[in-house]
Amino acid sequence: MTSFATAQDKILEELPSLSTELRKAARFLLDHPDEVALVSMRVLASRSEVTPTTFVRLARRLGFGDWAQLREPFENRLRSGSSPYAAKADALVLRSARETIFAESVNATAANITAVTTTNSTNDVEAACVLLEKAKGVRVVGFRSCRAPAHCLVYLCRMFRNDVTLLGSDGGALEAELASLDRGEAVVAIGFQPYSRELGLVTDVARRRGVPVLAIVDSMAAPLTRDADVILRFSVDSPSFFPSVAAAVATVEALAATMLTRSGTKGAAKVRQTEAVLTALGAYMPD
Structure with missing residues (x-):
């Protein structure tokens, strides 16, 4: 299982060689790690002004099998409690499917x-x-x-x-x-x-x-x-x-x-x- 630190280092390592579109998506992952764990790829794409498939291409460029594998260390980071509560709250209110949070919590x-x-x-x-x-x-x-x-x-x-x-x-x-x-x-x-x-x-x-x-x-x-x-x-x-x-x-x-x-x-x-x-x-x- 890839740790968040390893994923972060990989993104930073590859950042200079990425295309403009992939670099934009990569920077968004680095700057908004909580949102990566909490919102859908479509919402991330809208927020970072790239297409959803850009994140799929970025995951493969970084050596991950698919977007889910790249997203996993971000999710684990959030579960571990290493992110401030306020940042989690900010990411939570950006969710598009707000009606599902009650059932997800239960x-x-x-x-x-x-x-x-x-x-x-x-x-x-x-x-x-x-x-x-x-x-x-x-x-x-x-x-x-x-x-x-x-x-x-x-x-x-x-x-x-x-x-x-x-x-x-x-x-x-x-x-x-x-x-x-x-x-x-x-x-x-x-x-x-x-x-x-x-x-x-x-x-x-x-x-x-x-x-x-x-x-x-x-x-x-x-x-x-x-x-x-x-x-x-x-x-x-x-x-x-x-x-x-x-x-x-x-x-x-x-x-x-x-x-x-x-x-x-x-x-x-x-x-x-x-x-x-x-x-x-x-x-x-x-x-």
């Missing part, structure tokens, strides 16, 4: 969730459960959009164990919370590229204090994995301008369900007790 989300089971093996899930089961307390952390899966994991786990807490929830005093992080606890860190700066602080403190880390991330190359004892992965692919966190939520939901199953009747009894307390306190609206 389908991408479904594919991401399905991929969770193939990306993470049974051994990976078991290792994650064992790490959390051995801990006398679990600190869960996720910032910005990853706050949602982090909060979800805490809420679900607290239905059957009281020692799971959300880091960074005390008025932003993250450093103060980390001061009490103790050996024997565990940290669950959730993130995707670009990774929130605060995650590095959390995993660094955990490493220095000998606290095991479960990283739930979008890539094995994530900075969090360097300090992680166990890694679970999720995909953030989306045709939208922002990475999807749906698979991250699905991952933590499945992890919590697996943990409860492993806890046996004691865990089920705790859920029953917690539910009764919530009901008594009027947490739910009456039917």
Whole structure:
């Protein structure tokens, strides 16, 4: 598979020798990489003032079998999160088939969730459960959009164990919370590229204090994995301008369900007790 950097270098290398028409198309690819991934060849041709077949000829001139092969590294670049959100938004609004974006987003989300089971093996899930089961307390952390899966994991786990807490929830005093992080606890860190700066602080403190880390991330190359004892992965692919966190939520939901199953009747009894307390306190609206 050709990387975006390789494709970019190839275009730059061939640029001086291209015809005027091909050079115009090539320059457009270099200057508007997000649009290449998100809009049709016909729209690209209109925007760059060349014919659609020009892009086909350019792909073959650069050594690609067809336009789809040349476009692929641009699509992979966008999926990886290496492009700014604003640029993705700009490209998104230029789409001609705007009515399809809703269905495309839902389908991408479904594919991401399905991929969770193939990306993470049974051994990976078991290792994650064992790490959390051995801990006398679990600190869960996720910032910005990853706050949602982090909060979800805490809420679900607290239905059957009281020692799971959300880091960074005390008025932003993250450093103060980390001061009490103790050996024997565990940290669950959730993130995707670009990774929130605060995650590095959390995993660094955990490493220095000998606290095991479960990283739930979008890539094995994530900075969090360097300090992680166990890694679970999720995909953030989306045709939208922002990475999807749906698979991250699905991952933590499945992890919590697996943990409860492993806890046996004691865990089920705790859920029953917690539910009764919530009901008594009027947490739910009456039917």
